[in-house]
Amino acid sequence: MTRSQPDEQDYLSLFRIYGDDLGLLYREPDSDRYALLFEQVVRLLIKPSPFNRSLPEPFRVSARRYHDGDPATVKHLGHPANRHFMLCDLHDLISLRSRVGRSRRKDHP
Numbered sequence: 001m002t003r004s005q006p007d008e009q010d011y012l013s014l015f016r017i018y019g020d021d022l023g024l025l026y027r028e029p030d031s032d033r034y035a036l037l038f039e040q041v042v043r044l045l046i047k048p049s050p051f052n053r054s055l056p057e058p059f060r061v062s063a064r065r066y067h068d069g070d071p072a073t074v075k076h077l078g079h080p081a082n083r084h085f086m087l088c089d090l091h092d093l094i095s096l097r098s099r100v101g102r103s104r105r106k107d108h109p
Contacts, residue, residue: 005049008101011094014040038083041090042067059090 018037045052045063052060065073077083 006044006047007051008094008098010044012098015091034087038087
């Protein structure tokens with residue numbers, strides 16, 4: 001699925017596996033159903049790529065610190081609600097950027 005340099009489609013494909021509405025995360029705040037998704041997103045975020053560099057730095061920094069085992073970050077993201085918040089924010093950002101990009105491409109052939 002992913003190339004050595006992740007792009008928007010890698011994230012969208014990964015999120016699509018979990019459905020169109022990641023808001024379900026908040027209806028199951030203590031569930032670890034999305035733990036694998038979180039781990040996969042972290043692995044994407046830590047890879048250098050033009051797309052990743054276009055994302056807000058806090059996503060990349062948190063993913064790097066989590067991956068590297070930073071105690072404070074691991075403790076913080078050890079709580080499902082905090083992981084879910086990060087996943088939903090990233091999902092919403094990437095989905096919005098994708099929709100805007102598709103809209104612009106349709107408007108400017």
